[in-house]
Amino acid sequence: MQTFRYIILGAGPSGLALAHTLRDRGVPLSEVLVLEKEITAGGLCRSEIVDGAPLDIGGGHFLDVKHKDVLDLLFRFMPESEWNRHERVSKIHLRAQMVDHPLEANLWQFNTETQVDYLESIAQAGCVRGTAAPESFAAWIRWKFGERIADDYMLPYNRKIWSMDPDLLGTYWLHKLPNVSFRETLHSCIEGKPYGSLPAHGVFLYPKEHGYGEVWRRMAEALVDSIQLGVDIQSFDLATRTINGTWQADHVFSSVPWHAWLNWTTLPDAVRDDINALCNVGIDIDYIPETLDSQAHWIYEPDEELQHHRKLLRSNFSPGARGYWTESNHQRSQAADGWRHTNPYAYPVNTIDKPARVSRILEWATTQNITGFGRWGTWDHMNSDIAVKNAIALGIATAVNTR
Template identity: 60%
Template sequence: MEHYKYVILGAGPSGLSFAHTLRLLGEESFLVIDKEAEAGGLCRSTEVDGKPLDIGGGHFLDVKRKDVLDLLFRFMPREEWLEHRRVSKIRIRGIELDHPLEGNLWQLPIADQMDFLESIAKAGSVRGEPEPEAFADWITWKLGECIAREYMLPYNRKIWSMDPNELGTYWLYKLPNVSFRETLQSCLEKRMFGALPAHGTFLYPRDHGYGEVWRRMGDALGDRLHLGEALTGVDVERKIVNGKYQAETVVNSVPWTFWAQHVALPGDVRAAVGRLVQVPIDVDYVADTLPSDSHWTYDPDEAKSYHRILLRANFCPGSRGYWTETNSARAAGEPGPGGFRHHNEYAYPVNTLGKPAAVQTITDWAHARGIFPLGRWGQWEHMNSDVATSLAITAAREAAGGAA
């Protein structure tokens, strides 16, 4: 039996950031295990057609969090990254508009602008009506009938492959918040008004894919990282992982679904895990270079299987082509474009109506037993890698009692 203060399940951004923060605090009694052959989780990259491609979908580093940049620049210094001003688009009525739609309706022909403006003017949120509970009603209440029908509802049906009313509204504070007044002003002045969306400025490696920084973080852990080792069991009372690693604290960043397969869970916790939903995505490469300056483009057209296109040539110097992200549960059986494809079985944790209660049940059970839920799958939260990293840094500092 090997003894560690911390056994960390998963070497994605969360597990790697937790482990390195412990190390910076002088704590060496930890082990990280991951089922894959390379560290980085959803943020891994590979080489396709001579240039990097992010196999978990398009990944860009938001610049807002200093603690995150300080940690990542230790492994990939700032000069290895290029800074970009976000250009992202939405395909509506046969043309590409800048994101967010509410701030860029002025890019439509006048008659189309009138349709959208009239419907926003009639939206419940503009008329002071109370906030509805159901997702589809909330979207229409907030953004008006046109944006709901032509963008938000079809896009959400594509990405989640479920009836939007099975989703909660508790996460919609993350949507861009452009007021009706700002929408009107943008149409009159023909420029965007309102708050910039997330990733307004982002970093992407100059000569590598996004996965490079995480691969280096994995390498730097040396024998404290066991790759190619899946979770096969946890003796919860004695905190023994895979029959051979005894921990004071087990840090879990792998989907709880694997715990349900390999660990004896009490009935209520097992039932809660059974209520968690995730969406799988396929990433497909196409060698054509599209005539657009967009970094990525959202496509709500339900006749198309993919929901987002990543225009690699616009953020990865010297490259060509693009890749698509497709909810593979929705597109089941449809062939891809035929080139490189990577399947991610666990891509998006879904914000269903029942998720907060299910996560609470699992978290309460885990905390009471010295098991710490971490990251996208430990918290079943649709968080970006900068958020996952920041939360892991804070959690490791609290656990080890210091400031790295």
């Protein structure tokens, strides 16, 4: 039996950032163990070489530049000189035209007829007329964008990503959408330029070589003997926090999907029911060798005739690369005829009852000296910079409390 002060489950960005922060704050690495089921660390942020160039197997991954503490940590392993800085070019493919994202800030790029259709749509939307925001997802989308934009773009795109009835989704997370006022939309159409707040990743970093996965691979390598890859967890003894009868910890940090816990141990009925009710979306990544004639880094595809919902044009962000890859909800995918990687856990789904269920699971976990964190520990649709930021905060608080 090997004993540790802390065992961290999962070596994605969250687990790796937590392990390094604990070390930075004075916890000896000999008291920390990271256990990861895959043979490569990095979670959804891993990359592979496909057709001679890096491909991000969890989907298109770009590093937002907003958080200095996050950049400081990542630059220790992959210095700033190894990253390229890009100004985001993301397009929406709609009515046989390509316009910049977000749609409401860029209607001016459409032909006149479509501009009029979509301006009318927003002018008649509930949020512009001052009616109260509805509770259900589909009604909220109509309230926010009006009928035309909802039917042409927002609802088909969301049906494609989630492959479920939109009304099972909550609206509590929609504040994350770029918020462009009707007045800003009018300005943009009259003046022929975008108006309003920029979406996330307005400016982003992407490695010059190796793909987004490289920084996480190096972070894992630096943990030396304090990380074990390719571990198949089979059992967890709740009374002693012992894993596979081999590794025991005072405290466990879990960044793995809660569903895994159902196979490891017997949980109280209420906790098991809450975990069973959590939903996730799987995403297939398919590589296509053709290099597209476009400046876009990525293109959103709301057309429901197409299997995928997004194209990632790696030739525009990974130097020397050709081709592109697509992202499709696994449930919509047909059999692949080229390179494919399936991510069964890609998006946590924001169902209406999710916040209450997650907070009950986390409360119970706390009583067992287990902390849920990261994308799957909190079932929250966060980007990797936020996953790292949260893990740094958790590491600092843990080191202070146990000093």
